[in-house]
Amino acid sequence: GQQLNQSPQSMFIQEGEDVSMNCTSSSIFNTWLWYKQEPGEGPVLLIALYKAGELTSNGRLTAQFGITRKDSFLNISASIPSDVGIYFCAGRSGSRLTFGEGTQLTVNP
């Protein structure tokens, strides 16, 4: 089946620092999605990417859909304490989503 490798598994950063995480896949996806999950909640969509090479921003978040359609990255600039959570990439093929393993982000004030 399809697999997504997400890295890093966890990050501990100081408030104000920039963060980068990425996902790679053995398969091609036609959509890449980035979610954030906080304790006791379901994942919430941050950014959706639809075309190879697409670069999309949402406030301090920027994500790109890799040219090969097998990878994507998410950058968070000038991190703040409320950025804490688990970030998941997900590749969409048809109506099915395949999730990465997640990146646990901790931001120290």
Add this chain to the structure above:
Amino acid sequence: SAVISQKPSRDICQRGTSLTIQCQVDSQVTMMFWYRQQPGQSLTLIATANQGSEATYESGFVIDKFPISRPNLTFSTLTVSNMSPEDSSIYLCSVEKGTGGEGYTFGSGTRLTVV
């Protein structure tokens, strides 16, 4: 995007019993999805539920263990049957409304602990 109400939000259950989780959506949707998130892990798709037909299960998940109902376009249930401690997880309902990625919405999940 759709708004999902999932119940219960958490439960502690005895092994050997069954728990039914409900997912209510504020609008009609064609496809509803059930995911499992084991402690500290990512989300794994259990099955896809379409109204009027049997659910489609992913590899490793079977109907006898996770029966699903989809009586109409706004509601679905997932039952975790004959539970064991290994079933302790967060179970999440998801729907896709529209054709874009923005249409994918998740419920807040049911945190299940089996003792």
